[in-house]
Structures are given as structure tokens and as C-alpha cells.
Amino acid sequence: MIAVEDIHVTFGRGTPLEKHALRGVDLSIPEGQFVTVIGSNGAGKSTFLGSLAGDVLAEQGRISIDGADVTRWDTPRRAGLVARVFQDPMAGSCAALTIEENMALAAARGRRRGLGLALGSDRRKGFRDRIAALGLGLENRLHDRMGLLSGGQRQAVSLLMATLAGSKILLLDEHTAALDPATADFVLDLTRRIVRDNRLTTLMVTHSMRQALDYGDRTLMLHEGRVVLDVAGEERAGLDVPHLLALFAKQRGGAEISDDSLLIG
Amino acid sequence: MSEIALFGAIEIGLVYALVAIGVYLSFRILDFPDLTVDGSFPLGAAVCAVLLIAGVNPWLASLAAALAGAAAGLVTATLNVRFKILHLLASILTMIALFSVNLRVMGRPNVALLMQDTVLTPFYGLGVPDHIVRPLVVGAIVAAVVLLLARFLSSEFGLAMRATGVNARMARAQGVDTDAHVYAGIALSNALTGLAGALFAQTNGFADVTTGIGTIVVGLAAVIVGETVLPARALALALVGCVVGSILYRLAVQLALSADSIGLQASDLNLVTAVLVAVALILPRLKAKASRSTARNPGAAR
Ligand SMILES: Nc1ncnc2c1ncn2[C@@H]1O[C@H](COP(=O)(O)OP(=O)(O)O)[C@@H](O)[C@H]1O
Ligand SMILES: [Mg+2]
Numbered sequence: 001m002i003a004v005e006d007i008h009v010t011f012g013r014g015t016p017l018e019k020h021a022l023r024g025v026d027l028s029i030p031e032g033q034f035v036t037v038i039g040s041n042g043a044g045k046s047t048f049l050g051s052l053a054g055d056v057l058a059e060q061g062r063i064s065i066d067g068a069d070v071t072r073w074d075t076p077r078r079a080g081l082v083a084r085v086f087q088d089p090m091a092g093s094c095a096a097l098t099i100e101e102n103m104a105l106a107a108a109r110g111r112r113r114g115l116g117l118a119l120g121s122d123r124r125k126g127f128r129d130r131i132a133a134l135g136l137g138l139e140n141r142l143h144d145r146m147g148l149l150s151g152g153q154r155q156a157v158s159l160l161m162a163t164l165a166g167s168k169i170l171l172l173d174e175h176t177a178a179l180d181p182a183t184a185d186f187v188l189d190l191t192r193r194i195v196r197d198n199r200l201t202t203l204m205v206t207h208s209m210r211q212a213l214d215y216g217d218r219t220l221m222l223h224e225g226r227v228v229l230d231v232a233g234e235e236r237a238g239l240d241v242p243h244l245l246a247l248f249a250k251q252r253g254g255a256e257i258s259d260d261s262l263l264i265g
Numbered sequence: 266m267s268e269i270a271l272f273g274a275i276e277i278g279l280v281y282a283l284v285a286i287g288v289y290l291s292f293r294i295l296d297f298p299d300l301t302v303d304g305s306f307p308l309g310a311a312v313c314a315v316l317l318i319a320g321v322n323p324w325l326a327s328l329a330a331a332l333a334g335a336a337a338g339l340v341t342a343t344l345n346v347r348f349k350i351l352h353l354l355a356s357i358l359t360m361i362a363l364f365s366v367n368l369r370v371m372g373r374p375n376v377a378l379l380m381q382d383t384v385l386t387p388f389y390g391l392g393v394p395d396h397i398v399r400p401l402v403v404g405a406i407v408a409a410v411v412l413l414l415a416r417f418l419s420s421e422f423g424l425a426m427r428a429t430g431v432n433a434r435m436a437r438a439q440g441v442d443t444d445a446h447v448y449a450g451i452a453l454s455n456a457l458t459g460l461a462g463a464l465f466a467q468t469n470g471f472a473d474v475t476t477g478i479g480t481i482v483v484g485l486a487a488v489i490v491g492e493t494v495l496p497a498r499a500l501a502l503a504l505v506g507c508v509v510g511s512i513l514y515r516l517a518v519q520l521a522l523s524a525d526s527i528g529l530q531a532s533d534l535n536l537v538t539a540v541l542v543a544v545a546l547i548l549p550r551l552k553a554k555a556s557r558s559t560a561r562n563p564g565a566a567r
Binding site: 079 | 417419420421422423424425427428431432434435436437438439440441442443498
């Protein structure tokens with residue numbers, strides 16, 4: 001369970017570029033829930049996920065995960081609890097390391113890293129089995145450098161890596177935005193499967209209203225650093241994209257945005 | 266080139282192979298351009314020489330030299346990680362400070378090792394000529410370092426260190442304490458350099474504060490030569506490449522110096538090395554440029 005109490009984040013405090021990116025986010029996300037997050041550019045979605053992962057520390061408020069107060073924990077310390085996949089396929093893995101080395105890195109998340117071999121033969125075999133399940137034929141390319149894979153393959157492997165250490169929270173920040181539509185669909189299906197099989201508590205930022213409603217069981221809309229819409233269950237089931245767009249427009253002061261193709265997705 | 270000169274070149278190449286491996290660790294694996302080695306090499310030589318004169322066991326003295334090098338590396342890493350000083354500048358500060366430290370350690374600009382036992386002493390007089398014993402012993406030490414380091418880099422800790430250099434953001438998201446790995450890697454790099462300094466003092470019979478000048482460039486040259494003749498993805502091979510590169514570099518230097526027609530003196534070495542490294546850094550760009558322009562204009566290639 002994730003409990004977020006009134007967190008605030010300000011970038012560049014005291015400079016002319018000061019930006020109050022999160023202005024009191026208050027949320028509770030029960031275990032196993034799949035939350036989709038939408039909002040216009042600059043709404044604070046990435047900052048919010050970053051504050052959960054520890055990349056940005058909240059200057060006010062409290063974050064607890066499974067009862068532990070992690071508010072002051074840095075990223076490496078939270079990594080045992082939280083796995084992530086980034087928007088940029090290059091960001092979430094090491095291009096210069098091999099696929100199996102990347103997997104070994106992820107498998108040690110949250111553990112002490114000692115002088116034992118990172119890739120013993122048992123572990124290699126385990127990785128081979130796990131990656132074969134993706135159905136991409138990557139089990140024969142474990143020695144290939146990650147940089148040789150396509151963006152979609154890299155995101156698929158990144159998703160798999162997120163499950164290797166048994167952490168229960170998955171943060172996805174527009175992880176399909178850099179992919180072509182067919183590949184994006186594949187990665188989304190894989191996401192759904194992995195979240196279900198591993199019973200992960202998930203936050204998925206997407207720029208597509210369609211995806212936001214089709215995936216998961218709760219949808220948040222962020223605007224100017226606040227949660228302005230939080231729907232689940234029946235209420236959410238009754239929503240469709242035009243509704244969402246209308247709500248979205250209202251939040252932006254009634255501006256006409258229906259032609260903003262990015263938001264319709 | 267005489268036989269003595271040949272083995273001499275191999276010997277000094279092997280000593281500097283440890284520097285090359287250290288430079289490979291900092292520049293290539295951690296992506297941390299560290300110039301501290303210009304100070305930690307003579308530091309290792311100074312610490313070792315002073316301890317040998319004080320009657321300390323040569324292996325212990327060499328170990329102490331490595332530890333002194335590690336300490337120097339930790340200073341650089343602290344300036345960079347903790348106090349956010351740019352890595353190059355941080356390492357220059359340590360390097361400059363070490364010049365004074367080295368003078369303090371030795372109490373004078375140079376120290377001669379005349380009668381002292383060294384790690385080589387037990388191997389002299391076994392029927393193998395001295396000029397061959399030295400590269401053999403140093404070579405054995407280098408081989409041990411390569412093996413240990415290759416094993417270390419394929420451990421979970423070592424893998425995390427490599428990830429730190431390749432993609433620090435990803436490494437942190439995977440729970441790697443990247444700061445700790447920078448400390449460890451830069452300390453290790455300079456420990457190897459300190460050990461190289463200790464071996465230099467013992468094979469050459471002296472320690473001198475000025476021997477550090479240009480250490481970084483010589484190390485880089487060896488790394489670059491190694492990468493050229495042994496372009497390997499596998500880590501263990503890349504480490505071997507550093508050793509091979511260092512030896513080839515010294516052989517090339519020896520050849521250049523012994524060819525009277527070129528008219529080079531030993532004192533021209535730093536200039537030649539700097540030019541070599543500069544050319545090696547510029548060449549890939551020129552090549553890329555050339556292939557780009559021929560791609561745009563296929564006829565021009567003929
Ligand atoms: N590291 C940073 N430094 C300064 N400003 C930032 C930083 N990260 C984000 N911001 C600003 O904070 C606001 C929220 O950004 P972000 O969370 O990335 O938005 P979103 O992901 O919803 O598009 C934006 O105005 C952005 O410019
Ligand atoms: Mg964003």
C-alpha cells in the first residue's frame with residue numbers, strides 16, 4: 001500500500017525559474033491497484049512518480065510504502081520496493097551491457113551486492129526461462145548488448161527486469177510513448193499480463209485518454225501539481241473519452257482541446 | 266634494438282600496464298576522467314621506497330603503496346561526489362596536492378634504493394639473467410591483477426560499478442548506490458597506479474617526484490593502443506588489451522628512440538605521447554566524417 005500525504009515539490013526554489021510542481025498531492029493506493037495517470041504537459045505526472053521513486057524528495061508531506069515512512073529515502077534505497085520503466089527505452093537499461101547483465105543488475109535490486117558472480121549458471125538458466133516467456137526469441141540473445149535491441153524489445157525487457165527482484169510496486173512513465181503503435185500495443189498487453197501475474201501495485205502515466213480508461217482500475221488526472229480527478233469503479237466504468245476530455249477542458253479553464261490529438265491518443 | 270633494451274621496454278610496459286588498467290577503470294568503466302594518477306604513481310613509488318629503506322618487507326611496502334594510492338583516489342572521489350567539484354578539476358587538485366605530499370613522504374626530491382631488498386630480490390641469481398627476471402616477476406603480478414580484476418568486475422558489485430559508469434540513472438533505479446561505486450572504483454584505479462609506482466621504484470632502484478608527470482597520458486595511450494589492436498567487448502580481454510597496449514606502446518617508443526635517423530631524445534617522450542593520444546582521439550572523428558561525406562557523395566570516393 002502507498003500512502004501519500006499532502007506532498008509538495010518545488011524545483012529551483014529561490015531562482016527566477018522556481019516551479020512549484022507538486023502542490024499538495026494526497027492519495028492512498030491499496031495493494032494490487034492499477035492506477036492510470038493523465039494530465040497535460042507539465043502537470044507534474046513525472047514529478048509525482050519521481051517523488052514515489054525517490055528521484056525528487058518532497059519538501060513537505062509524507063510518503064509511506066507498506067507502512068514504512070520512506071519520505072527521506074533516496075532512490076537506491078527505495079529500489080527494493082519500487083520498480084520502474086522509463087519513457088526513453090535507453091534510460092531504463094544499460095546499452096553497453098548485455099541483456100543478461102542488465103537482468104542480473106535488476107535481480108539484485110534491494111539486496112546487498114557482494115563479490116559473488118553476477119551471472120552463475122543457475123541464474124543464467126532462470127533468466128533464459130523468464131525471457132523466453134516474452135515470446136520475442138530473446139532467449140538466444142542473452143549475450144547481446146542491450147543497445148542492439150529495438151525500442152520495443154528494450155521496453156519489454158525492462159518490464160521483465162521490473163519483476164525480477166520481487167518488488168510489489170511498478171511505476172510506468174509513458175513507457176510506450178516512444179514506440180510505434182503496434183509495438184506500443186504489444187508492450188501494453190505485456191504490461192497488463194505482468195501486472196496481473198505478479199500482482200503489482202501499478203501507476204501508469206499515459207498521454208492517451210483511451211489507454212487511461214481501458215487499462216487498470218482507477219484513473220487520476222493531475223493538473224498544475226494537484227489531483228483534479230480521481231475515479232474508480234462504477235463512476236469510471238461510465239466514463240468515456242469525450243467525458244474525460246470535457247473534464248480535462250474544464251480544468252484548463254474551458255479551453256478547447258478536443259483537437260489536441262496527443263490527448264486523444 | 267638490443268636484447269637488453271627489448272626486455273627493458275617490456276618490463277616498463279608491464280609496470281605501466283597497471284596504470285593502463287587503472288585508467289581503463291576510471292575513464293572507460295566509470296566514465297570518470299581522473300588525472301589523480303599523475304600524483305598517485307609517484308606517491309606509490311615514494312611510499313614504497315621510504316618503507317623499503319626503513320626495512321619493511323617489500324610485499325608489505327608494495328601493499329602500503331597501493332593503499333596510499335587508494336587514499337589519493339578517495340580524496341578525488343570525495344571532492345567530486347560529496348562536494349560536487351567537476352571530476353577533472355577534482356583530480357587536478359589532488360594531483361597538485363600530491364606533489365607536495367610526495368616531497369614530504371620522501372623528505373627530498375628523490376630517493377635511491379641501492380642495497381634494499383625488493384620483491385625481485387628472491388628471484389635474482391636463480392640462473393635467469395636479471396633483465397629477464399624483472400619482466401617475468403612484474404608480468405606475474407600483472408597477470409594476477411588482471412585475473413582478480415576480471416573476476417571482480419563480473420561480480421554483482423563489479424557489475425553495479427560498470428552500470429554506474431554506463432547509465433547512472435538506471436543504476437540508481439536498480440538500487441545501486443552509485444556514489445559508493447564511484448568511491449570504490451576511483452580508489453581501486455589509484456591503488457593499481459600506486460602499486461605500479463611501487464614496482465617502478467623497485468625495478469628502477471629509485472623514486473623521484475617528477476616521475477609522475479604525464480602518467481595519465483601514458484596510461485591513456487596504452488588503453489587506446491590496446492583497444493585498437495584488441496577491439497574486445499569481453500571485459501577480461503579488454504584488460505588484457507590494456508597490458509598488450511602498454512607493452513606495444515613502450516616497444517614503439519623504444520624503437521623511435523633507438524632509430525638515430527629520427528633523432529628523438531628521451532626527453533621528447535611526453536611530446537610524442539601527447540601527439541599520439543591526440544591523433545588517436547582525433548582519428549575516429551575524421552574517419553566518421555570521411556565516411557559521412559562519401560556516403561553523401563559516392564562518386565568522390567574514387
Ligand atoms: N528537474 C527539474 N527542474 C526544474 N523544473 C522541473 C524539473 N522537472 C520538472 N520540472 C518542471 O515541473 C513541472 C512538472 O513537470 P513534469 O512532472 O515533468 O510534468 P509532466 O510529466 O506531467 O509533463 C514542469 O513545469 C516542469 O518544467
Ligand atoms: Mg512527464
